[in-house]
Amino acid sequence: MPTYDYKCENCDHTFETLQTMSAEHLKTCPECKKESLKRLIGAGAGLLFKGSGFYQTDYRSKSYNSDKKKDKKPSENKKQS
Numbered sequence: 001m002p003t004y005d006y007k008c009e010n011c012d013h014t015f016e017t018l019q020t021m022s023a024e025h026l027k028t029c030p031e032c033k034k035e036s037l038k039r040l041i042g043a044g045a046g047l048l049f050k051g052s053g054f055y056q057t058d059y060r061s062k063s064y065n066s067d068k069k070k071d072k073k074p075s076e077n078k079k080q081s
């Protein structure tokens with residue numbers, strides 16, 4: 001069962017909870033009882049990704065880094081010449 005991090009936008013209360021993939025997202029903050037919860041994906045990262053966008057971003061960053069290495073050599077050549 002995956003764990004999900006929630007953060008309350010009203011009182012900044014953050015907590016982790018175990019939920020099934022199909023479970024409804026929590027809305028009500030256990031601290032201030034307001035419906036201000038936002039689900040965080042990525043424990044402790046403080047980053048907000050939505051659904052498949054997380055995986056797309058992860059894939060893109062890997063290919064971006066490898067492209068960066070390839071780009072490094074030509075740019076060094078430019079400086080030398």
Ligand SMILES: [Zn+2]
Pocket residue numbers: 008009010011012013029030031032033034036
């Ligand atoms: Zn709250």
